[in-house]
Amino acid sequence: MDLVASVLAGNRLALARLLTQVENDTPEGRLAQDELYAHTGRAHLIGVTGAPGTGKSSLVNQLARVYRQPPDGGEPKRVGVVAIDPSSPFTGGAILGDRVRMRDLAGDPGVFIRSMASRGSLGGLAAATASMVLVLDAAGFEVILIETVGAGQAEVDIARLAHTTLVIEAPGLGDDIQAIKAGILEIADILVVNKADRPGVENTERSLRSMLQLAHPARRGNLHHRFEEEVVGLAETAPESSIWQPPILRTVATEGAGMVELYGEIARHRQFLAGSGEWERRERLRLQSELDMLLQTALVSRWRETVSQVAYQAVVDRLIERNISPRHAVETLLDVKDKERS
Amino acid sequence: MTDRKIRVLVAKPGLDGHDRGAKVVARALRDAGMEVIYTGLRQTPEMIAEAALQEDVDAVGLSILSGAHMALVPRVLELLKANGQAHVRVFVGGIIPDEDVPRLVEIGVVGVYGPGTVTEDIIKDIRRAIASAAPA
Numbered sequence: 347m348d349l350v351a352s353v354l355a356g357n358r359l360a361l362a363r364l365l366t367q368v369e370n371d372t373p374e375g376r377l378a379q380d381e382l383y384a385h386t387g388r389a390h391l392i393g394v395t396g397a398p399g400t401g402k403s404s405l406v407n408q409l410a411r412v413y414r415q416p417p418d419g420g421e422p423k424r425v426g427v428v429a430i431d432p433s434s435p436f437t438g439g440a441i442l443g444d445r446v447r448m449r450d451l452a453g454d455p456g457v458f459i460r461s462m463a464s465r466g467s468l469g470g471l472a473a474a475t476a477s478m479v480l481v482l483d484a485a486g487f488e489v490i491l492i493e494t495v496g497a498g499q500a501e502v503d504i505a506r507l508a509h510t511t512l513v514i515e516a517p518g519l520g521d522d523i524q525a526i527k528a529g530i531l532e533i534a535d536i537l538v539v540n541k542a543d544r545p546g547v548e549n550t551e552r553s554l555r556s557m558l559q560l561a562h563p564a565r566r567g568n569l570h571h572r573f574e575e576e577v578v579g580l581a582e583t584a585p586e587s588s589i590w591q592p593p594i595l596r597t598v599a600t601e602g603a604g605m606v607e608l609y610g611e612i613a614r615h616r617q618f619l620a621g622s623g624e625w626e627r628r629e630r631l632r633l634q635s636e637l638d639m640l641l642q643t644a645l646v647s648r649w650r651e652t653v654s655q656v657a658y659q660a661v662v663d664r665l666i667e668r669n670i671s672p673r674h675a676v677e678t679l680l681d682v683k684d685k686e687r688s
Numbered sequence: 689m690t691d692r693k694i695r696v697l698v699a700k701p702g703l704d705g706h707d708r709g710a711k712v713v714a715r716a717l718r719d720a721g722m723e724v725i726y727t728g729l730r731q732t733p734e735m736i737a738e739a740a741l742q743e744d745v746d747a748v749g750l751s752i753l754s755g756a757h758m759a760l761v762p763r764v765l766e767l768l769k770a771n772g773q774a775h776v777r778v779f780v781g782g783i784i785p786d787e788d789v790p791r792l793v794e795i796g797v798v799g800v801y802g803p804g805t806v807t808e809d810i811i812k813d814i815r816r817a818i819a820s821a822a823p824a
Binding site for chain 1: 693714715717719726727732735742771772773
C-alpha cells in the first residue's frame, strides 16, 4: 500500500513519514498533497499564538483534552497538533520543546502531535505548516491546533491559515501590554488571559478591553478584513452580520481552569463563521492567497527557463552600475523575454 | 530533495529528575544543525516510542541516571521495532556502569556516553549511524 492510501486508512507511521516528506518539500510529498487535497476541508483549524511564555503549549494540551472529552457530552474529536518553534538563524538547528507541556496527551490514539522548526520563516509559522495541516485534515483529524512560534507584534500568518485564532496573553508581561500592539491583537477571534491566578490579571484584562473598545465594533470588523484585503487583494466591504466581537477569557492552563468556557467560545465562533458566511469567505481568501503564492513561484521558475543567464547577468551589471533602477530592470527583463520569444 | 534535516528525540525515561545532561546534549545537537525534539522528564518507554513515531525522528537519545537502564533501554528498542521504526538509532547517556555497555551495544544501542563525553563525539557518531541506517 502506498503512503497516501496508508494515511487515509489511518496508519500513524505512514502519516508521520508523509509529514516528513511534505515538510522537506520532496516530489513524493507534493504528489501526495495533490492526491490528498480532495479529502481536505473538513477540519476546524484553530490557531494559538501569543508572546513567548504566555502558556501556549499548556493551553493546547488542555484544549486537546477538552476535545477528547467534550464537556457538552458530544463525541470525542480526533485532534491533530502542529507546534512550531524557531530554528537557529546561524546553524539551522532547533530545540522543539512544546511536547514537554503536552504529556497528558501521550497514549491517546485520537491525538497526533507534530513539532516543526520554523526553518527561516518569519511569520510565526514554517513554510510547510499549511501543507502539514492539509495532510492532518485529510487523515481525518477533526480539530487541528496550530501553535505558532512565540509571537511578538508582526507574526500574523496564523490568521490566514486558521479558522479561529486565539491570542494568548498573560499578566505581568509589560505595561499596557507591549507584547500585543497593533498586528497581533487585530487577528484575535478570541483573547485569552492565561495564568489568570497571577497578580495583575485585572490590569491585563482591562487593557485588552480598552484596546478592543478603542476600535468601534464596526470598524474592528473592518480592521480584520482590511488585513485580509491587503494580503490577497480582495477589496470587499464586510457585511454587518460578519462582525464578531472577540471575547476575553481567563484561563489557568496548568490547572485546566477556564477551558470549558474557552471550548464554548470556540464553538460559538465556529457557528458564527458558518452562519455569517464568513467560513466560505475565509476559505476563499485563504485558498486564493495560497494559489497566488504557488502561481508566483511557478511563473518565476517558468520565466527563468526562457531567459538566458547572460542576458540576466547583463541586467544585474547595469543595476550595479546604477544605469537603471530595479524597477526598470524588471521591465527590461520582461521585454527581453518577449523579444526572445518572438 | 531539499536540505534533509536530522531529527533527534531527546528523552529522559525513568524517575530521576536531573535533566541537565540531556539539555546540554540537546543544545549541542541543535548547534550542530539538528532539529531536537525535547520531551522532558519522567517519560515511559511507551511515551518515548510514540513521540519518536509521531515526530518521525532519525535518532533517539535517552538520558538515564537512575540505574534502570537495563530495563528501560531494551524496552524502548523493542517498542521502536514493534512500531516499524527499527531504523531509528538509539544512543544513551548518563551514569552507565562499564560492564553494562557491551550488553547495550549488543541489543542495538549505537553509543553510550558517560560524564565527561565530548559532545562533538556524540554528534559525529549520530551522523555516522544515521548515514548507515536505511529507513525501512
